[in-house]
Amino acid sequence: MTTPVLPVAFYNRAPDVVARELLGALLVHERRGVRCGGRIVETEAYFAHNDPACHTWRGKTRRNATMFGPPGRAYVYFCYGNHWLLNAVTEAEGTGSAVLIRALEPLYGMAQMERRRGGVRGYGLTNGPGKLCAALGITGRHNGVPLWEGALRIHAPEHAPLPWQAGPRIGISAGTQLHARFWVPGNPWVSRHA
Numbered sequence: 001m002t003t004p005v006l007p008v009a010f011y012n013r014a015p016d017v018v019a020r021e022l023l024g025a026l027l028v029h030e031r032r033g034v035r036c037g038g039r040i041v042e043t044e045a046y047f048a049h050n051d052p053a054c055h056t057w058r059g060k061t062r063r064n065a066t067m068f069g070p071p072g073r074a075y076v077y078f079c080y081g082n083h084w085l086l087n088a089v090t091e092a093e094g095t096g097s098a099v100l101i102r103a104l105e106p107l108y109g110m111a112q113m114e115r116r117r118g119g120v121r122g123y124g125l126t127n128g129p130g131k132l133c134a135a136l137g138i139t140g141r142h143n144g145v146p147l148w149e150g151a152l153r154i155h156a157p158e159h160a161p162l163p164w165q166a167g168p169r170i171g172i173s174a175g176t177q178l179h180a181r182f183w184v185p186g187n188p189w190v191s192r193h194a
Helices: 015-022 110-116 129-136
Strands: 026-031 034-046 074-079 083-090 097-108 152-155 165-167 181-183
Touching: 015 034, 015 083, 015 097, 015 181, 026 097, 026 129, 034 110, 034 129, 074 129, 083 129, 097 110, 097 129, 097 181, 110 129
Parallel strands: none
Antiparallel strands: 026 034, 026 152, 034 097, 034 181, 074 083, 083 097, 165 181
């Protein structure tokens, strides 16, 4: 990688700020000598307070304990008994907020990602949070790992900040009034366009 990993301090901020600034950052997972990953093009912020869609809304549980941990760690959970979802924990330890990584523009390890997704190619490869986790081989074993070192990392963007748009979150039933979903306009790997 030609850019440095994002430091812990990057994540120790409000989730909506982190969500916007993660657009363009590079998410990579290296396993058995193969690097897979790409550019983050869509995110969603989840707030510790006044956000009924946030997993920490009702307090700390065994499932969401990672969200109350230090910032900059992966919060990975199984959704609908079907797929894994990756979040980056934000704000100070004990707060309980995070950013969901919703979509990725694939750049590295395309053949391996396509194999992991059963031969899916093109836009459907990583244009959703479950799809990108499957393509990158991210599972529950990554829950709690630091995103600044090790096999699963987020690197700074290669270029100047990308343009972005914001709108209501999708795929949930509570907290949809918040404009906490951020995406790169016109990027085909975004899960749903405005």
